[in-house]
Amino acid sequence: MDVWSSLMDGFATALTPMNFLYAVIGVLLGTAVGVLPGLGPAMTVALLLPVTYALEPTSAFIMFAGIYYGGMYGGSTTSILLNTPGESSSVVTAIEGNKMAKAGRAAQALATAAIGSFVAGTIGTALLAVCAPVVVEFAVSLGAPSYFSIMVLALLAVTAVLGSSRLRGFASLGLGLAIGLVGLDVVTGQARLTFGVPLLADGLDIVVVAVAIFAVGEALWVAAHLRRNPLQIIPVGRPWMGKQDWKRSWKPWLRGTAYGFPFGALPAGGAEIPTFLSYVTEKRLSKHPEEFGKGAIEGVAGPEAANNAAAAGTLTPMLALGLPTNATAAVMLAAFTSYGIQPGPQLFSSQGPLVWALIASLFIGNLLLLLINLPLAPMWAKLLQIPRPYLYAGILFFATLGAYSVNLQAFDLVLLLALGALGFMMRRFGLPVLPLILGVILGPRIEKQLRQTLQLSAGDPAGLFSEPIAVVIYIIVAIILVWPFIFKLIRRNRPALATGGVATPSAPEAPSGSSAHPDLPVHSESSARPEKKETP
Amino acid sequence: MTIVVGYVPTPEGEAALTQAIHEARKSNTRLLVINSSKGDALVDNRYAQDSDIQSIEDRLATQGIDHVIKQPVRGHDAAAEVLDAAEENNAELIVIGLRRRTPVGKLIMGSVSQRILLEADCPVLAVKAG
Amino acid sequence: MSSSPTLASRLKGRAELGVALLLGAAGALVIWDAARISTPYSQSDPVGPKTLPFIVGAMLLVCAVLLAVNVLRGGQGEAEGGEDVDLTHPADWKTVLPLAGAFILNILLIDWAGWVISGTVLFWGSVLALGSRHYIRDGIISLALALLTFYGFYLGLGIALPAGLLEGIL
Numbered sequence: 001m002d003v004w005s006s007l008m009d010g011f012a013t014a015l016t017p018m019n020f021l022y023a024v025i026g027v028l029l030g031t032a033v034g035v036l037p038g039l040g041p042a043m044t045v046a047l048l049l050p051v052t053y054a055l056e057p058t059s060a061f062i063m064f065a066g067i068y069y070g071g072m073y074g075g076s077t078t079s080i081l082l083n084t085p086g087e088s089s090s091v092v093t094a095i096e097g098n099k100m101a102k103a104g105r106a107a108q109a110l111a112t113a114a115i116g117s118f119v120a121g122t123i124g125t126a127l128l129a130v131c132a133p134v135v136v137e138f139a140v141s142l143g144a145p146s147y148f149s150i151m152v153l154a155l156l157a158v159t160a161v162l163g164s165s166r167l168r169g170f171a172s173l174g175l176g177l178a179i180g181l182v183g184l185d186v187v188t189g190q191a192r193l194t195f196g197v198p199l200l201a202d203g204l205d206i207v208v209v210a211v212a213i214f215a216v217g218e219a220l221w222v223a224a225h226l227r228r229n230p231l232q233i234i235p236v237g238r239p240w241m242g243k244q245d246w247k248r249s250w251k252p253w254l255r256g257t258a259y260g261f262p263f264g265a266l267p268a269g270g271a272e273i274p275t276f277l278s279y280v281t282e283k284r285l286s287k288h289p290e291e292f293g294k295g296a297i298e299g300v301a302g303p304e305a306a307n308n309a310a311a312a313g314t315l316t317p318m319l320a321l322g323l324p325t326n327a328t329a330a331v332m333l334a335a336f337t338s339y340g341i342q343p344g345p346q347l348f349s350s351q352g353p354l355v356w357a358l359i360a361s362l363f364i365g366n367l368l369l370l371l372i373n374l375p376l377a378p379m380w381a382k383l384l385q386i387p388r389p390y391l392y393a394g395i396l397f398f399a400t401l402g403a404y405s406v407n408l409q410a411f412d413l414v415l416l417l418a419l420g421a422l423g424f425m426m427r428r429f430g431l432p433v434l435p436l437i438l439g440v441i442l443g444p445r446i447e448k449q450l451r452q453t454l455q456l457s458a459g460d461p462a463g464l465f466s467e468p469i470a471v472v473i474y475i476i477v478a479i480i481l482v483w484p485f486i487f488k489l490i491r492r493n494r495p496a497l498a499t500g501g502v503a504t505p506s507a508p509e510a511p512s513g514s515s516a517h518p519d520l521p522v523h524s525e526s527s528a529r530p531e532k533k534e535t536p
Numbered sequence: 537m538t539i540v541v542g543y544v545p546t547p548e549g550e551a552a553l554t555q556a557i558h559e560a561r562k563s564n565t566r567l568l569v570i571n572s573s574k575g576d577a578l579v580d581n582r583y584a585q586d587s588d589i590q591s592i593e594d595r596l597a598t599q600g601i602d603h604v605i606k607q608p609v610r611g612h613d614a615a616a617e618v619l620d621a622a623e624e625n626n627a628e629l630i631v632i633g634l635r636r637r638t639p640v641g642k643l644i645m646g647s648v649s650q651r652i653l654l655e656a657d658c659p660v661l662a663v664k665a666g
Numbered sequence: 667m668s669s670s671p672t673l674a675s676r677l678k679g680r681a682e683l684g685v686a687l688l689l690g691a692a693g694a695l696v697i698w699d700a701a702r703i704s705t706p707y708s709q710s711d712p713v714g715p716k717t718l719p720f721i722v723g724a725m726l727l728v729c730a731v732l733l734a735v736n737v738l739r740g741g742q743g744e745a746e747g748g749e750d751v752d753l754t755h756p757a758d759w760k761t762v763l764p765l766a767g768a769f770i771l772n773i774l775l776i777d778w779a780g781w782v783i784s785g786t787v788l789f790w791g792s793v794l795a796l797g798s799r800h801y802i803r804d805g806i807i808s809l810a811l812a813l814l815t816f817y818g819f820y821l822g823l824g825i826a827l828p829a830g831l832l833e834g835i836l
Contacts, residue, residue: 164744171685381579401815405827413776428757
């Protein structure tokens, strides 16, 4: 079957009244959690996992897709109106977006963000539909050694490239892999890290781990650091754009999409780098460079498009290879596993209808999001007035409910609290949570591939390098790992370059960055950037 | 002696402020403007923005009124903050704005103005918007 | 070289060393646990169940050492920010500990008293811990939420949450 007819079948599935209803629920929920402080799409999907066991997997994934894209739209609304970017990928949007809003152009900023997200999301999803089957075709020809190497690359890349401290990233990855080890070994039936507790024999339920890290850890962390002063929201009417705004927006949208998708599709791309690159590009190309830092519409249009295109791109390795590279994709992948669906290159052939319905629902969700976000932006902003006690108590309540309902045993709640405390500690000491989740999810699969590989070579480690692709990938892995040391060496030899290298990336963020944006984590951006910029 | 006015950035709040200014000029007393927030949500529309406060500041200064503007965020509701301020400063008058409310809304949310009217130890002047 | 006063001053404000300690303990635990496994070498599974634990354990130990060195040299993890996070004040344990208390109470109650009661306690306690002072309104909301989820899960998802003490009434 070719892409087109598969996709049409997908639309047919996704547009049945029931599935359409779930798409609507998904985008509404997604936008809501994107707007609400302290909640995000990854947490929401994790919280919903247990509830969706009773659903058809297709319906559940259609809803998750809506939440995934919806969170992005909602996030940009808050970063524009409040200047409190919830995720690092919307930091750049907040720079110009909030300035525009303060200058009385909130409506235009919201409009260019929403329409740009729609354009980028639609193009990105189309690229996903075209690219994913190609990647699959390539991937099914790979043997265990190559597949093992690709998984190693994904793990290491996410750990080493994203986040500001690689050491802390690896610590987090190690903890995740260790958590993934708990339970009976599938091949030999040996108990690992169960300490004789029979309840641990089945391993830690991924739902419990994800809910603990994303929901409980986050709720406790926010509770410990509640903002004491109410923020001032910029009043806004219905978003709209004038002719001039359209003229200045459409090119940034397309360029942002072009940056976003490939970065999202890379194992460690993420949305942070393309949004930043898009910002810099727009600033350079703009006919109104003087407006940058004071609310230039291009600076909202481009990064916002890049952000959404990256979100679509991320789904390519997730669906085609079973490799998630951001938190929401990781939790969605966990959802596949808990439905008994094996993620990986076989997914397209074994679960074709589901995958194509999911892709079709991304198109539908995007359109729905545009429709609900343009006229209803003022209503979404009202959500920010929900008193915090209810918000965070609600997260804990539903986290408990979800984790408990998986196995109906109080022991899971003990794990939930313990892992929640771990999540709290990680946030406190700057250990990124994404490597941990990836370690938990990919650890067992990596081990399986490793064992298959060496089984084929009868225990000879040379078997790891028996396929050319594996060799190439190990070289890339080596470069990623060694790069910062090389960078340090270059820096030592050429001190002038070093200071320049650190100073320039933070310069375009905003000239008066630190004083004007007390909330912007500019420091983490600039400290991490030099090594990140070079990796692709 | 002091006049305490409960200010919120709404037409009712503006009406109350205007009336309070009038009263303060008439009796030549100090004006204490209270704009509070419980601070329990990320956003509170009843908490005035800096620019708002600045324009009130300017307005009071040009009219030559001895004034203090306070924006307490201590987790107390607006009624408690106004009553507190009135008691502390031995207020001679409290000025508040009234808004129209349905009986049901009053039942669910309670009423700040009602509490002030019932619990204040000094006269309360309640104004309606425009 | 590190006499006790300097060591003490070095340790001060380095709570992050606890993280290194935790990593080290986790690594040691993983390796100890793996060493305990005894499986004969098998042709069909040359890697065996011990290899990955050894790698992971070693990785954790290395991270623990490097982190300890990093912290002693003045390195610091960057606490995570967020929309609703204000890092300018220190952790507010007066909110977090009661929250954890409500959570633990729920764990203790859930199997015995049932979800409706334990869930009500959890939500009500959490709202209280987070600073709401509408005791009665919060109580009603908590009970309504617990009841709603109880019946929602039972009727909608076919999951029977424990009824506990209220068995027969619900």
